[in-house]
Amino acid sequence: MAAWSRARLGAGPAVPPAGDRADPSDGVLVAAAQADRQAFAPLYDRYVDPVYRYCLRRLGSREAAEDATSQVFAKALAALPAYRDRSFRGWLFTIAHNVVSDTRRQRRPVAPLADAEDRVDPAPTPEEAALTADEGRALRALLVQLPADQRRIVELRLAGLTGVEIARVLGRSEGAVKMLQFRAVARLRVLLEVEPRPQGGTR
Template sequence: MLFLFGLVSRRRADMGEADEQADDGELVRAALAEPLTFTCLYDRYLEPIYSYCYVRLNSREAAEDATSEVFLKAFAGLSGYRGGLFVAWLFQIAHNVVLNIQRHRNLHTSYEVSELADPSPTLEERLISYSERQNLRAALAQLPEEQRTVLELQCAGWSGAQIAEALGKSAPAVRMLRHRAVERLKQIILGQEVA
C-alpha cells in the first residue's frame, strides 16, 4: 500500500494553487465536504510525516507503510478532528502508528540493502558504524519522550518552527528541549552520571 493518495494528488494541478494559500483548518473543512481536497493536506505533510516515520523505523519500506497508514487513519478520522493544529493531530497519529509498528514487529534496526551492499567501507568500519548507531539508539532511548521526539524530528529534517507547531510549543521551548536533549545525550554517551 504505497502512498495511496499519491495517484489522486496528481489532480492537484486541476484544483488550482489556492491550496498553497489555504490554512489547514480551511482544507480540513473543504475535505469534509469534498474528500478529494484531502490530497492538498496529503501533499503538504507527506514529506515531514514520511521523514519522521523513517527516522523512527529506520527502514524505507516500514516508513512507507507507516506513512500510508497515517494518512489513511487521518482521512478516515477527519470527521473526528476537533480543531487546533492539524499538524499536531497528524503527528500524534504518526507517533501512535510508529509505536504500534514497533510494538508488533519488534523493530530494532533494519538496514537498507544498498547500505549493506556498499563495498567501500571495510567490515571493521561497518561494525564500528553499527556499534555507534546502537550506542546512539540506546542513549536516545534513555531521553525523556519529549526530548527524544524533538531530536528525531530534527533528524527527519523538520525545522524548529515545524517542530514547535507539531508539538504545540513555542520555538524557544523547542530550542531549550533540543539543548537539554543534546546535553543529556553527551552525558549518557560519555558515561557520566546524569542527575
C-alpha cells in the same frame, strides 16, 4: 485500575494547549476536505513527505516507512470528519506517532500470552533495520545515544513540529518538552563535539 481508566478517559486526548499555533492554510484545507474528501489531496501533498521521513527516521526501513505512512494518511482521512483541533500538523503527527509506536511494539519479541502463537513476523526490528540501512545512519547513530523520551522530541523537531505541537503529540506539558529538549541538545552538543562558547556575543 478502574480509577485509572476513568481518569484517562475522562481527561480525553491532549487538548491543544493555549497558544497552539493555528495554521490558517491548513485550516482552510481541512475545512474543504471535511466537505469533500477529494479536497484532502493538497493536505496529503503537503504532508506526505514529512510524515514519511518521520516514519523512516523512527522505523529505519523504506518498506516500514511506507506501510506506516499509508496507515497514517488512511487513519487521518477516516478521522477527518471528527477533526476539531487547531493544529492539523500536530494532529497528523499524533497519528503518525501512534502508528509508529504500534509498529515498533509489534516488532518486539514480547507479546501477551494470547497472541504468543502468532508471533511469527520475521521482519527485522527497527534496531536491526537501522544497523543495515545506509541512509540516515549518522543521524540515527547519534539519536540512539539519547534516552527515548529525548529522542522522540528531537525526531519530532526534525519533522518540523513546534514545541507546542510536540507537547500535544507526546501528551506532555510544554515545560517538560522544553526540559527534555534542552537535555537532548546538551547531550548532542557533546556528541557532536561542539565546543562550549561564551554566550552574549550575538546578543
